[in-house]
Amino acid sequence: WDPSAPGAKPEDKPGKWVGLDVPDFNAFLAPDAKNGDKPFIMRADLVGGFFGPLNDGPFPEHYEPVESPTKNLLSRQQINPVVKIWKVPDQKNELAPVGSKDYPYVITTYRLTEHHLSGVMSRYLPMLAELHHSHFAEISHELAKELGIQNGEKVTVVSPRGKVHVTAMVTHRIKPFTIDGKTVHLIGVPWHWGWKGVEQLPGSKGDITNDLSSTVGDPNVFIQETKAFVCNVKKGVV
Secondary structure, X not given: OOXXXXXXXXXXXXXXXXXOOOOOOOOOOOOOOOOOOOOOXXXXXXXOOOOOOOOOOOOOOOOOOOOOOOOOOOOOOOOOOOOEEOOOOOOOOOOOOOOOOOOOEEEEEEOOOOOOOOOOOHHHOHHHHOOOOOOEEEEEHHHHHHHOOOOOOEEXXXXXXXXXXXXXXXXXXXXXXXXXXXXXXXXXXXXXXXXXXXXXXXXXXXXXXXXXXXOEEOOOOOOEOXXXXXXXXXXXXX
């Protein structure tokens, strides 16, 4: 605990809450105002704390994702012991082992400014759909060179659950990691594409990124683990 760097504190001048954290209410609400000393509205007691009495609490701990290219370097517990893994009949939810040679790359999925959620609404708006000419995967220059992939070429991204065909976007925004002395490559794939879109814009349609991700959720609110899992990348449509 570093008292010189509090999460959030009131300050007389300019009369607002300041610090490393941001209160969930009006930043100019005085501490002596009604509920002015209760800045964290998403907590039952309305105040911050170190103790988190939820399913995987009470204190912060690092676990690797269910699918990971490396063992947990901080403890012997590889993954969250109370993680939610769904077992649904007839649903393919295979998981890659730690350090899988078949799926050596880390993949993260994310949103784009121009699209909304799964894209069901934004893919039908030409002024938005035309801003991204096709579904794509961001790949580092290092990985592209290693795999012989050129910017704009079609690639296939494969996971234990499925595969998608996307356009390679070779970029400096994505960088490889060095983990436990080994190079680990990362790719990024947005998840707004689907089977339908603007007919005059073929690039508004594309494979569904979530076909790659596992049906795994965090133990508290079951948010799907789509920010970090593993995959392979193959040149061309295979």
